[in-house]
Amino acid sequence: MIHQGIAATLAAVWLTTGSATRQENAVGLATRLEEIRAKAGVPALGAALVTVDGLQGVWVAGKRSAGKEESVAAGDLWHLGSCTKSMTATLVALLVTRGDLAWDTPLGELVPEWVEDGDAELMDVTLVELLCHRAGLPANPDMGALLALRTSTKSLVDQRAEITRAALEQGPSHPPRAAFLYSNTGFVIAGHVAERATGKPWETLMRELVFEPLGMRSAGFGPPGTKGANDQPRGHSAEGKPLEPGPLADNPAALGPAGTVHASLGDWAKYVQLHLRGFRGDVKLGELTLSQDTFALLHTPYDGPGQGYGFGWVFEQRPWAGGDGSALWHNGSNTMWYCVTWLGPGNGVAALVTTNTAAPVAQAATDQTATLLIQEFQRRAKDSEPR
Secondary structure: OOOOOOOOOEEEEEOOOOOHHHHHHHHHHHHHHHHHHHHHOOOEEEEEEEEOOEEEEEEEEEEOOOOOOOEOOOOOEEEOHHHHHHHHHHHHHHHHHHOOOOOOOOHHHHOHHHOOOOOOOHHHOOHHHHHOOOOOOOOOOOHHHHHHHHHOOOOHHHHHHHHHHHHHHHOOOOOOOOOOOOOHHHHHHHHHHHHHHHOOOHHHHHHHHHHHHHOOOOOEEOOOOOOOOOOOOOEEOOOOOEEOOOHHHOOOHHHHHHHOEEEEHHHHHHHHHHHHHHOOOOEEEOOEEEOHHHHHHHOOOOOOOOOOEEOOEEEEEOHHHOOOOEEEEEEEOOOOOEEEEEEEHHHOEEEEEEEOOOOOHHHHHHHHHHHHHHHHHHHHHHHOOOO
């Protein structure tokens, strides 16, 4: 376990103006963030509060790397792990809107050359089942395939083609639509289907259709930073060792659609704000417009047994969420980082929290921080009420 002293540098950056009381609350939240970080012994914590109107505040505490002096900064980059999944689903929604894909097209029509050797049940699976973990696909490619991906010299598109082909030939772990089975493989296949439909790598599609229209200039893929420079936070091993950016500091890049995006808290907030806005109406994203009906699909759990999940979101009931109490959340980890986001659509609010370790204490620390952010939102709402 990593322990940092209470003297670790902490930054609180406010992007809105407010009263002296609000500023005092900001200092209080910043102090509490450092207390949570120090008690948990995580190298660093990052937090952001965002509403339907935009980013309301960013706070960071701790060090980029355990045992080194560089403190985290408000604009630093964080690995978002499986919080990438809703981004991939949003990309697919944009391609459906543009006419490149359709939600209900079966895989047999999307990858016709693999029908003969592929499992017949999987050929009937659609993008909806892939993006809701209902295809019956295993969680990951087998260990041998994962090891081979680390040394592959093929393009990422070709690597994803191999993952797709192998999964279709292997067949499902259980019949499609019969149960919930969290599957990174399913999201990789969905990403590859998008590649086939457009002739562009998933990474290029993400930049062109999601990151650039949203102004997410910091967004990228894989572990952030420059080897040897300590210019960005480092992920940490289970033993607390900081890991330099490189192939061993993340899952194989071919798994990108399931979880390799990194971004600053401010840019991640732009993406989350998109979804908060989508609850209330159509949203223009570059040259495309995602309709409120499309967002309603993305924000609805799959109608089936098991986990309430759909398109990169888990669905729960929380009083603070407003409206009917529906809340969305997702976490992400490549075993070296951990993050979580909670959305309250009825109140138009979201909490984003990150840390550069996936040690067991990470989840508790981020959950405590998310609670602080929601409380801060509630304080602000109360302060703004007429007196």
